[in-house]
Amino acid sequence: MSVAVTTSESSSEATKASTPTLHLVLAQTAFFMHEQGHNQAAALLADVEDVELVPGNRFGDWQDAVLIVPPYLVPRFTEDVTAAIQPVFEHVAGRHGLEIGGVTAAPALPDIGDDWRQILQEKLAKGAASNQASRSRAKGVTPGLSREGFVFDSREEVLVYEALKRAQAALPEDSTISIFPLPMGRVGVGNAWTPDFLVTVAGRVGIIEVDGPHHQKRFGVDATRDRHWRNSGIVHIERILVEETSADTDLDALVRQFLTRLREYR
Incomplete structure (x- = not known):
């Protein structure tokens, strides 16, 4: 009917x-x-x-x-x-x-109460930049989009985080990696950007970006941002397409490849 x-x-x-x-x-x-x-x-x-x-x-x-x-x-x-x-x-x-x-x-429309004016003014006063701690307080925790206190923007980012953790668990303690999900950083002059993942390996720093379909239309913007990151000491940037996150085996292979390139960078 x-x-x-x-x-x-x-x-x-x-x-x-x-x-x-x-x-x-x-x-x-x-x-x-x-x-x-x-x-x-x-x-x-x-x-x-x-x-x-x-x-x-x-x-x-x-x-x-x-x-x-x-x-x-x-x-x-x-x-x-x-x-x-x-x-x-x-x-x-x-x-x-x-x-x-x-x-x-x-x-989705934002949930607001009678004190919305005060809350909005506070947000405007703080500016647009935020780090993981303020993200957790401001956004709340969306079911399925948080792990161990970290708040993610998409299911694909969670999958990449889990793959990085699997790679981390397989390494000996004296050659482990550090994983920083969605850290806020100031790059160049007046640029405040948040890479999806910042990873440190053997004294080297790399970035992983999880790219959805919208990135196809902003190649120039992404290239400019990548250049600024490299100029500031980021030695390798890996862009993983959302389509590549559907199978754990494929994602694990991409993460291993990223870590190998980062270790071998000269």
């Missing part, structure tokens, strides 16, 4: 009534995407916080599904990713009696 939307009130009621079903549709779509080899889309769907239904047109002839995600994830729902997700989502929704006309992603 399809859900018809005729007024804003009926739309709200329909959305609330179908929320458990929508979450089931989301979960089954994510598994279908994984089984079809779309691991990047599956990983993104796993980070969706909620699904909302909105009228597809002003007459309410159909509904569109809006995937509510953390703001930093919105750019990762590119046209190609959404085009892959949409037919699967629509098919699964139809199997549950929901007629969905389209799928888009939107940022």
Whole structure:
């Protein structure tokens, strides 16, 4: 049975009534995407916080599904990713009696209280820069995106951290590595940047960046940033694509390769 939307009130009621079903549709779509080899889309769907239904047109002839995600994830729902997700989502929704006309992603709205003005002023006074400690307090801990007190921005970063830990555990104590997730640093003149991982090996310092689809459009920016890092003493920079984090064996091989290059740098 399809859900018809005729007024804003009926739309709200329909959305609330179908929320458990929508979450089931989301979960089954994510598994279908994984089984079809779309691991990047599956990983993104796993980070969706909620699904909302909105009228597809002003007459309410159909509904569109809006995937509510953390703001930093919105750019990762590119046209190609959404085009892959949409037919699967629509098919699964139809199997549950929901007629969905389209799928888009939107940022989750911030939780605010009556004291929002004071909180905002404090944040503005502190500036945009933050380190791990303030990130933990400001962002809270998103389920699945924290390890041992560190707060990460994506599931892929967590996977890279786990791979680095496995590499660290395999090393003897007298030649171990240090891992610094998302450290804030001042680079050059007036640049405050946060690499995904800063790693030290045998007196050398390297950086690992976990690149999503949005980095394809900012090659020049990334190249400029990498140059500044190298000029400041970072001897090796490794960029790992999100698609390369789906299998632990592949990721472990990339991390070993990174550490080898860092050790052998001359």
